[in-house]
Amino acid sequence: MTSKRNLSRPSDWNRRRRAVPKRDIAVCYLCRLPGATEVDHVTAVADGGGWEYANLRSAHRACHADKTLRERASRGRRTNQSGLVSSLVVVDGQEGCVSVSTLPTSKSPY
Template sequence: MPKASRRCPAKGCKNLIKHTKYCEDHTESWATPSGWQRPPGWEKLRQDVLERDDWICYLCGRPGADTADHVTPVSQGGTHTMGNLAAVHDRTPPHCHRTKTNQDKAIRVRR
C-alpha cells in the first residue's frame, strides 16, 4: 500500500511530504564549495550508475543509494566515466558520500 502524504513536522510548515523527514524548505542543502558542476548528461549517467549497482552503496554495502560518486575525485584526475562512478548514499542516511567527502577534505588539510 502506498505511503500517504503528511505535513512537514517543522513548526508552522504546511508543505506535504512523502518518504522524507522534512520538506525541501526545511532540509539542509549541501552546497558544493568545491565548485563542481554537473557535466552534460549527468542525470542519465547517474541513473545508469544506480541501475548498474542495483542501488547498493559501494561504501557501506546497504541498499538505498541515491546518487553517483566519483571514486577518484575529479580534482585528483578522476573522470566522469562509468568506470570511475559508483552508487552511494548522499541525500538519505547514512550519508556515506558526505562522510567520504569530509574525510577527503581532512586528509587534504593535514598535508
C-alpha cells in the same frame, strides 16, 4: 557563478546519474547496503578522477558525505559544507547510514 568542477561535468551527467544506481542495483559501494540514491566519484574530480562510468558508484547520502569529508581533510580542508559525519547504525534490526552534525568549527585545530 559556475564552479570549475561544474564546467567539466559532461553534458549527459543527468543520464549517468540515473544509470549508475540502476547498474549498481542501488547498493552503496561504501557500506554495501541497499538504498543508495547518490552517485560518487571513486577518485574525486579534485584528486584527478574523471566522469567516466568506471569512476562512478552508487552511495548513500550519509556515506557519500563521510567520504567527501575524509577526502577534503586529506587535501587540508577541515570541514565539509554540510558539516555532516555519517555512521552505520542498526535500529530495530535494520542497518542503515545516518548523518550527525558533530564537526568542530573551522576555527578548531582539529
